[in-house]
Amino acid sequence: MSGDSAIWxxxxxxxxxxxxxxxxxxxxxxxxxxxxxxxxxxxxxxHLARLQRGIRAxxxxxSHEMVCKRLDAACAEIRARGWRWSxxxxxxxxxxxxxxxxxxxxxxxxxxVAATDLGEAPAHLASPAAVGMASVRWPTQPALAGLxxxxxxxxxxxxxxxxxxxxxxxVMLDQRGGVVSVVAGNLFLVLxxxxxxxxxxxxxxxxxRRELIxxxxxxxxxxxxxxxxxTMTLLESAEEVFFSNSLLGLRPVGRCGKRAWRSHVTxxxxxxxxxxxxx
Numbered sequence: 001m002s003g004d005s006a007i008w009x010x011x012x013x014x015x016x017x018x019x020x021x022x023x024x025x026x027x028x029x030x031x032x033x034x035x036x037x038x039x040x041x042x043x044x045x046x047h048l049a050r051l052q053r054g055i056r057a058x059x060x061x062x063s064h065e066m067v068c069k070r071l072d073a074a075c076a077e078i079r080a081r082g083w084r085w086s087x088x089x090x091x092x093x094x095x096x097x098x099x100x101x102x103x104x105x106x107x108x109x110x111x112x113v114a115a116t117d118l119g120e121a122p123a124h125l126a127s128p129a130a131v132g133m134a135s136v137r138w139p140t141q142p143a144l145a146g147l148x149x150x151x152x153x154x155x156x157x158x159x160x161x162x163x164x165x166x167x168x169x170x171v172m173l174d175q176r177g178g179v180v181s182v183v184a185g186n187l188f189l190v191l192x193x194x195x196x197x198x199x200x201x202x203x204x205x206x207x208x209r210r211e212l213i214x215x216x217x218x219x220x221x222x223x224x225x226x227x228x229x230x231t232m233t234l235l236e237s238a239e240e241v242f243f244s245n246s247l248l249g250l251r252p253v254g255r256c257g258k259r260a261w262r263s264h265v266t267x268x269x270x271x272x273x274x275x276x277x278x279x
Contacts, residue, residue: 004117006077010110011070021110023093026101027151030054031091033246035122036115039079041071041088042277046208047246051092054147063092063109074113085118087247091150122247123278125271128254128264129168129243134158134183138174138203146206158183169243171235171256174203179230185245186210187230189238190266195225196234209244209274217273223266235259242267249274 007015022028032047041047048067055063071090078086091112097104136157144151154172162170162183169182180198181187186207189196195218200206218225228234235241240263241253250271252264 003119004081004083006074006081006115008070008074008077008113010112011073017112018096018110020096021093022095022097022103022107023091023110023150025097027149028058028103029091029093029150030058030060031089031148031150034088034090035247036075036078036083036086036088037121037278038084039075039086041075043208043212044071046211047090050146050148050206050208051090054149055092057143057147058094058149059103060092060094060109061107063111066109067092067111070111070113074115078115081117083115083117085121086115087118088113088115093150121278122249123275125264125268126248126251128252128261130166131182131253131256132162132165132167132170133257134161134170134172136161136172138172138180140175140202142202145203146200148205155183169253177231179232179235180204182243185243185248185251187241187243188213189230189235190240191234191238193224193239195223195266196228196230197225198230199227207244208246209249212274213244213250213270217270220273221269223269240264240266242270249278 009017030051032051034041034047052064093110094103095108095110136154138154158170158172171179172181172183174180181204186197197210198204214225236259240261242250244250250267252267254261
């Protein structure tokens with residue numbers, strides 16, 4: 001049934017997190033959000049590769065084998081439940097540790113898998129989003145740029161802000177005023193027939209759908225795509241704007257502030273490539 005959920009902590013069904021845990025104490029961890037079809041993850045290699053980059057950056061013990069084991073076990077349970085489409089969040093923390101910021105010398109990472117039954121397939125392009133401007137900005141931290149780590153307070157504040165304004169999403173800027181992303185996704189502009197997205201060398205998350213758009217879907221549709229330093233002027237002059245994330249796939253932007261877009265041709269073309277993968 002849509003909305004049903006399940007949680008496993010270190011492989012055992014549980015809704016009680018053992019304490020202490022450095023993920024809760026300091027945000028010392030990483031996570032991935034995967035879309036599953038019939039209990040099978042879409043693009044698992046991309047998610048696991050990003051997680052592995054985070055493991056190296058945070059100097060976690062090598063957890064790849066155990067992560068794969070826990071993920072496989074959760075997927076088997078989801079298949080047994082008959083969930084057609086589900087969202088799965090895989091969280092990896094450094095586990096328990098003594099007081100203080102310094103990590104333990106012999107950490108034992110903890111793996112938390114939480115899954116939710118989505119019911120219907122996300123097979124249709126969502127309606128154009130009404131997007132605002134987040135007042136909170138991305139922090140500058142090259143050491144963590146691109147990673148999906150647990151410290152997400154900027155997104156929490158920005159999401160609260162756009163929800164209170166009755167909007168669907170919000171554009172987030174970096175500390176210099178450059179356009180980076182939306183709160184829960186990577187942002188793309190179509191300008192002079194080219195597809196542009198922000199570089200992620202100082203902040204932001206390197207999304208799996210972003211990678212698919214840049215390396216597979218855009219080239220397959222004959223689109224030129226490149227990273228570029230984006231500004232509000234570029235955004236407002238763009239012929240088309242859309243964003244991507246792991247559950248929606250892609251979603252067009254219908255308006256941002258006073259600027260409105262009626263054409264979503266590029267987003268529709270790319271979404272058809274995504275639909276081919278969902279079939």
